[in-house]
Amino acid sequence: xxxxxxxxxxxxxxxxxxxxxxxxxxxxxxxxxxxxxxxxxxxxxxxxxxxxxxxxxxxxxxxxxxxxxxxxxxxxxxxxxxxxxxxxxxxxxxxxxxxxxxxxxxxxxxxxxxxxxxxxxxxxxxxxxxxxxxxxxxxxxxxxxxxxxxxxxxxxxxxxxxxxxxxxxxxxxxxxxxxxxxxxxxxxxxx
Amino acid sequence: xxxxxxxxxxxxxxxxxxxxxxxxxxxxxxxxxxxxxxxxxxxxxxxxxxxxxxxxxxxxxxxxxxxxxxxxxxxxxxxxxxxxxxxxxxxxxxxxxxxxxxxxxxxxxxxxxxxxxxxxxxxxxxxxxxxxxxxxxxxxxxxxxxxxxxxxxxxxxxxxxxxxxxxxxxxxxxxxxxxxxxxxxxxxxxxxxxxxxxxxxxxxxxxxxxxxxxxxxxxxxxxxxxxxxxxxxxxxxxxxxxxxxxxxxxxxxxxxxxxxxxxxxxxxxxxxxxxxxxxxxxxxxxxxxxxxxxxxxxxxxxxxxxxxxxxxxxxxx
Numbered sequence: 001x002x003x004x005x006x007x008x009x010x011x012x013x014x015x016x017x018x019x020x021x022x023x024x025x026x027x028x029x030x031x032x033x034x035x036x037x038x039x040x041x042x043x044x045x046x047x048x049x050x051x052x053x054x055x056x057x058x059x060x061x062x063x064x065x066x067x068x069x070x071x072x073x074x075x076x077x078x079x080x081x082x083x084x085x086x087x088x089x090x091x092x093x094x095x096x097x098x099x100x101x102x103x104x105x106x107x108x109x110x111x112x113x114x115x116x117x118x119x120x121x122x123x124x125x126x127x128x129x130x131x132x133x134x135x136x137x138x139x140x141x142x143x144x145x146x147x148x149x150x151x152x153x154x155x156x157x158x159x160x161x162x163x164x165x166x167x168x169x170x171x172x173x174x175x176x177x178x179x180x181x182x183x184x185x186x187x188x189x190x191x
Numbered sequence: 192x193x194x195x196x197x198x199x200x201x202x203x204x205x206x207x208x209x210x211x212x213x214x215x216x217x218x219x220x221x222x223x224x225x226x227x228x229x230x231x232x233x234x235x236x237x238x239x240x241x242x243x244x245x246x247x248x249x250x251x252x253x254x255x256x257x258x259x260x261x262x263x264x265x266x267x268x269x270x271x272x273x274x275x276x277x278x279x280x281x282x283x284x285x286x287x288x289x290x291x292x293x294x295x296x297x298x299x300x301x302x303x304x305x306x307x308x309x310x311x312x313x314x315x316x317x318x319x320x321x322x323x324x325x326x327x328x329x330x331x332x333x334x335x336x337x338x339x340x341x342x343x344x345x346x347x348x349x350x351x352x353x354x355x356x357x358x359x360x361x362x363x364x365x366x367x368x369x370x371x372x373x374x375x376x377x378x379x380x381x382x383x384x385x386x387x388x389x390x391x392x393x394x395x396x397x398x399x400x401x402x403x404x405x406x407x408x409x410x411x412x413x414x415x416x417x418x419x420x421x422x423x424x425x426x427x428x429x430x431x432x433x434x435x436x437x438x439x440x441x442x443x444x445x446x447x448x449x450x451x452x453x454x455x456x457x458x459x460x461x462x463x464x465x466x467x468x469x470x471x472x473x474x475x476x477x478x479x480x481x482x483x484x485x486x487x488x489x490x491x492x493x494x495x496x497x498x499x500x501x502x503x504x505x506x507x508x
Contacts, residue, residue, distance in 0.1 A: 023238075023241065023242060023245050024245070024249070026242065026319075026320035026321065026331070027242055027245050027246045027249060027319055027320055028245075028246075028249045028252060028253050030320070030321035030322065031253050031257070031318075031321060031461065031463075032253060032256040032257060032260075033260070033460050033461075038321075040324070055200055055204075056199070056200050056203050056204075059203060059204050059207050060203065060207065062207075063207045063210070063211065066211070067214075070231075071230075071231055071234040071235075071238075072234070072235075072238060072242075072320065072331075073320065073322045073327070073329070073331070074231055074235065074329065074331070074358055074365045075322065075326075075327055076215065076218055076219065077214050077215065077217075077218040077227050077231065078210075078211045078212065078213070078214030078215030078216075078217075078218055079211075079215055081207075081210075081211040081214065082208060082211035082212065082215065085204070085207045085208060085211060086208075089204050118324075121324070121326070122326075125326050128219065
């Protein structure tokens, strides 16, 4: 998609979904610890928007969600935006270059996006001078964070896909693939 | 056409990264009263009522999830608490007698002007937001300056000390928990008169360390740690004396100063309702806070010179 053919409806859907997810995250999900950590829905949201809509929309929505998170949670402004911009962009590039269709793709992308977000965020915090060593506790938090986000990745993928699918323009590659699987139209079958 | 698309994609990415870096640099470089901090406060003012409404509407969902964890936790705690209750009953009887003598002596020597929780005006607030990562131990509450909440006001719950207000908007505030890396609370251990600073344990943000206790301070595992009623630097919060902070878990006597590992009493992961101890204008806590903040700032004594850096005692009122 690469930013082409972006409808106002899609932007509204992404904006609405981002607001709901960030407030649900801050008000509810953060209050429920699982294995001593809390689920973080925001990197999953950014990754799945990138995976569905491409790199440009992924990067822009990553920046916007990051800014919203930093504003709502009174964190260092710009830090989460930077991390999520990169996450959204790379998830979008994955779609543009590989267009993975396996059933486990959301799981792997969710885990990868969370791991990348947590590691880059930690590195940035160290660079900004937070007084904390690279400890076992920090590694444990990152590993458990990735684990719990992986658990919720599939339902989150279903939610994001359901919310955005109506606003996505028809993708010729997907149309072609659907036609092959329903039979008769594959170039191979014609030869 | 392809080149144009690629160029545009890369330009958007570069623009967003540069924008993030500009925001980051500007935010990090400005004072807490700066423009970006004001935007953040304004945003907090706008979203606090929405967050409050969403929080109340979604409370049943949160309670349902919390119920499973709480039930398991409660079962394991039950036996332990029964034993503790029996021991505490015996202690309470002895304490009553001591307390009576103590109050008589205080009155006799005119030392009964120490600050206590009763001198504050407690503002009950609901926690409406919480940071999801380990880098910020902060929560957002639904009460702000319109309810009398001010920056540096101590925050407690029914279990003990929770933290202090670090940012106050009109209808919401941000509270830094005692496990936040920016926090330092002047404290003492149960029976001892020695004072130290409670700070988050580096590398384990859910635990605390009572540092700068004079060597040889008698410390027993399981003893309670309380606020000492003193401040460590002019920009500190004036916590009233005697608020329970945590329980001693182990002692490290290797350095010249003694370090004590402390487990917080307040369950900081499941905060729901808290009380902000706000000071009415002209009250004793407000006067003392003003007095303390008027002292010249000498760096951060809490981390550099420990107990020697403590500037004022709430008992001096």
